[in-house]
Every structure is written in structure tokens, then in C-alpha cells.
Amino acid sequence: MASPRERLEAVETEESAGRGGCSGVEVVFSSDPAVPAPLCPHELGPTLLFVKVNQGKEETRRFYACSACRDRKDCNFFQWEDEKLSEARLAAREAHNRRCQPPLSRRQCVERYLKFIELPMSKRKFCQRCQQLLLPDEWERHREHQVMGDISVAQLRRPSQLLYPLENKKANAQYLFADRSCQFLVDLLSALGFRRVLCVGTPRLHELIRLMPSGDRNSNIKSLLLDIDFRYSQFYMEDSFCHYNMFNHHFFDGKAALEVCRAFLQEDEGEGVIMVTDPPFGGLVEPLAVTFKKLIAMWKEGQSQSNSHKELPIFWIFPYFFESRICQFFPSFCMLDYQVDYDNHALYKHGKTGRKQSPVRIFTNIPPHKIILPTEEGYRFCPVCQRYVSLENQHCEHCNSCTSKDGRKWSHCFLCKKCVKPSWSHCSVCNNCALPGHTCKDPKDGCFICGELDHKRSACPNSATYQYRKIAVRKQKQRKRTKMKMEPTKGQPMNHTSVRRKKNRRERAHQYLCS
Numbered sequence: 001m002a003s004p005r006e007r008l009e010a011v012e013t014e015e016s017a018g019r020g021g022c023s024g025v026e027v028v029f030s031s032d033p034a035v036p037a038p039l040c041p042h043e044l045g046p047t048l049l050f051v052k053v054n055q056g057k058e059e060t061r062r063f064y065a066c067s068a069c070r071d072r073k074d075c076n077f078f079q080w081e082d083e084k085l086s087e088a089r090l091a092a093r094e095a096h097n098r099r100c101q102p103p104l105s106r107r108q109c110v111e112r113y114l115k116f117i118e119l120p121m122s123k124r125k126f127c128q129r130c131q132q133l134l135l136p137d138e139w140e141r142h143r144e145h146q147v148m149g150d151i152s153v154a155q156l157r158r159p160s161q162l163l164y165p166l167e168n169k170k171a172n173a174q175y176l177f178a179d180r181s182c183q184f185l186v187d188l189l190s191a192l193g194f195r196r197v198l199c200v201g202t203p204r205l206h207e208l209i210r211l212m213p214s215g216d217r218n219s220n221i222k223s224l225l226l227d228i229d230f231r232y233s234q235f236y237m238e239d240s241f242c243h244y245n246m247f248n249h250h251f252f253d254g255k256a257a258l259e260v261c262r263a264f265l266q267e268d269e270g271e272g273v274i275m276v277t278d279p280p281f282g283g284l285v286e287p288l289a290v291t292f293k294k295l296i297a298m299w300k301e302g303q304s305q306s307n308s309h310k311e312l313p314i315f316w317i318f319p320y321f322f323e324s325r326i327c328q329f330f331p332s333f334c335m336l337d338y339q340v341d342y343d344n345h346a347l348y349k350h351g352k353t354g355r356k357q358s359p360v361r362i363f364t365n366i367p368p369h370k371i372i373l374p375t376e377e378g379y380r381f382c383p384v385c386q387r388y389v390s391l392e393n394q395h396c397e398h399c400n401s402c403t404s405k406d407g408r409k410w411s412h413c414f415l416c417k418k419c420v421k422p423s424w425s426h427c428s429v430c431n432n433c434a435l436p437g438h439t440c441k442d443p444k445d446g447c448f449i450c451g452e453l454d455h456k457r458s459a460c461p462n463s464a465t466y467q468y469r470k471i472a473v474r475k476q477k478q479r480k481r482t483k484m485k486m487e488p489t490k491g492q493p494m495n496h497t498s499v500r501r502k503k504n505r506r507e508r509a510h511q512y513l514c515s
Ligand SMILES: C[S@@+](CC[C@H](N)C(=O)[O-])C[C@H]1O[C@@H](n2cnc3c(N)ncnc32)[C@H](O)[C@@H]1O
Pocket: 067, 068, 171, 172, 173, 174, 175, 176, 177, 200, 201, 202, 203, 204, 205, 206, 226, 227, 228, 229, 244, 245, 246, 247, 278, 279, 280, 281
């Protein structure tokens, strides 16, 4: 069986080559804004429009599927883009959607919370099965369930320890920061002088910020959590938690919640705020980037003219092999060497015997020289690169940079004219460095957009031209189809994870990321 390191190398090679490089599905953002996307049963906001990609070619028929759940088992919503639904089917869908709603409104949650904290400790109970704080008149209904009593204020302030993490890999992937990484982040945010943190999918960071002891200058930091996990509604007032879907920028509680987020971003003309996000790793980068750009736009609206050149500071926490993908959407971002550790993730944890390597990094638009990484955890400052790097990441005089991405010592290949992973060697057939035992490059393995061999579609410099051509070809085909009054393509409703090769690749990624 392949070692975790080998599995990771296989995954990262494919990831850096661009997701959807061969077959799979991609999100389409160019749909007509006048046509609203339908809602999935969980009302996770509008669904996303997907297109199946087969060997680099887009199929013509596009479909809507759930934005947050990438597994058909979690949400089996499916609708062809051009499908007309009967009144009866629409009504049935609406009724089904209503049944899938959370049992309580956001307001009701807040009211329950206020009642709960009034109770003496002996009457404060939490049902572990239902993951719910219980008021005395509800005890009877949970009699048969496992119930914890004597819930203290300290426990109420650490909901991420009370609730079990939703480890459903494709929908939630709730991997919680280990204390040392979370503390590092809080100290860093404070040292950088931030006064407000918009936590997008970082419930543990949110609670740690709020736990800063009063009197400490850090205690002035305010935090607002946006997360899809509705269970957190029980523990926070409306101004510190919004039920939110980061794949489609949807606020479940409508305008009121959106205004909470807007006011938070725009306070003090947008000064002193940072967004920190740690999305599920299985998520597609593009919908996330689209969402973050919407949050950035919301922050920008509150800026005075003189600040119009400024960027909203961001920490995007994600595995290092997404670097090229993230930088494609956010060219000002750089990747820090800091390895983020998780509590409920065997491979990412620092063990007693020393550190296991974590592939998760921080991507940021804050200049890296401002970010001091802890020397006691094995980081050093490179005066040439003007940034902190891990000890193993040595400065290469040929590349004039500290080149390692994965925390190991990389070595320079004079034929490739760049540093490569220690396990790679130069292959004369591919004329590239690669893992020994790799399958040598077939000319077909080049970029699916322009056919060049030196890059994949995700990094294609010709993508815009070809994209344009592809749209034109698609339109032409559509016109032809309408003219010929052909029957629409018959096909099996396809789930966005059902394509075999893509699935295998994802599974391998998950095997590593989630084992
Ligand atoms: C990888 S975990 C990050 C948790 C973080 N490390 C912490 O300890 O605070 C991903 C987080 O994003 C949330 N999440 C998952 N899908 C989401 C979505 N579509 N929209 C918003 N939040 C989502 C999960 O509930 C979880 O809290």
C-alpha cells in the first residue's frame, strides 16, 4: 500500500495540474443572471450550474446541483438547465424544501439561549444525540437520549468542544484547529493590530477570540462567525453568528443577516478588519473565490475614496497544492510556510514525538515579512526572501528563493532550472523531473485548452481566447440544434461526483486528507 507521503504526492501532482484536468464537472458562472438558479431541499441558497467535462471537452447540456453537498447521498437535487418543471413538481419540491428546514428560526434560537443561560447550572442540560441545549420542558422528550448535565458557562463558551465535529467529508469536513495553531492565529491577528475578524467557517477561532481574557488588549477583538453548521445558532446572538453558505454567498436568514455582515465589514470605514476562512478542502476553489470577492466588494463599499487602492486583508487556510489555483484568482496572495494543525485529524496533528507534516497552509495578501512564525516550532527568517520559512526550506542560490512547498528540503535540478521535491528525479523522456516509476508523458497529457505540454488547463495562458472560442462554438451548436428541432440529449441524471476518474482522484485525495 502506498505511504501517506506517496498518496499525497499523487494527489498534489494532480491537484496542481488543475482540478477537472481530465474528466469531471466544473462550475459555470457565465449563466444568465436573469434566470435564477433553483433552490435545493436544504435551501442552501441557489444551486450552482455545473457542466460535465469529458477529456477536456465540455458537454453541451448543463445542470443545477447542490452548492454545498458534493455527494449525492447528502443532497440529490438535480435539474437540467433547460428542464421545464410542471406546476405539480414545483409544488412538491417546495413542500419538500419546507420539511428540510431547521426546526427553529434564528430568532427562536437566540430566545432559547437567553432562557438557557438564566437557568441554574443544575438545570442546564445538553442532548448529545440531538446536539441541542435543552430547556426543562423538553427534558421528557429526550429521556431516552444521552444527555449531559451541569453545563457550565465555560462549556457554553466553547461550543466546538461540546458539539461533535461533523466529519461528513464532502459536505462539512469540520476539521477543528489544534490549540497551538488556533492560539498562533489569535496571537498573530492581535500582533497585526486587527480589531475585527470575520470568521468564515472557523468556529474554533471565533470562540477563542471571544475567550481572550478581559483587560488584555486582545480582548478588544470582535469576531463574527459565518458557518453552514446551524448547531452554532444555539450559542450566539444574531450579531456574532450568521448561518451562511460560503459556496454561493447565501445568508439563510435573509437581509437581516446580510446587514449584520455588512455592518461588521464596514465599521470604522472598513479599518482594522480581516477575513479568516478555512473551507472544506473538498470544495471547489472557483465558487469560493467568487464568494470571497463578493465579501471583498461588500467591504469596499464602506471605504472612503482615498482608500480605494486598499485590499481587504485575508487569511485563506487551504492545502499547499492549491497554490496556483488560489493565486490565479487572487494574484496578490502568497503562501506562508506555517503548517496548520488540526485536532480531529490524525495526519495533521503534532504528536508527542514531534510534528507530523501538515499540508495545510495560510494564503494571504498581508506582506509575508510582517508575519512572524514561531522559531520554537522550527521556523526561521530568510533575509533574502524577507519571510519566515520552515527550517528544512533552504534558500536555493540558483532560484534565489526558499523553494520548498511541502516543508521538506527540495533540491535544484539544473536541467529543469528549478528546485524539485527530494523524491523526484529527472526523466529524460518527459524532460522533466517526476516521481520515479511514473508513466511517461503521452503527448495527449498536455493542456486540454491549447494542447501545449508545459502546463495544464488551470494554468493555461491562452484560456481566455479559447474560452471565447468555445462559447462561440457552443452557441453555434445550440443554434443548429434549435434549427434542426432535435430532441434534447437523453441521458442519465448525473451527479457531480459520478464520473469515474474524477471520483477515483477525489477518493485518493480524501483518503489522504481525511484518513
Ligand atoms: C475545515 S473546517 C474548519 C474549522 C476551523 N479549522 C476551526 O477550527 O475553526 C470547515 C468549516 O466550514 C464549515 N462549512 C462547511 N461547508 C460550508 C459551507 N458550504 N458554507 C459555510 N461553512 C461551511 C464547517 O461547518 C466547518 O466549520
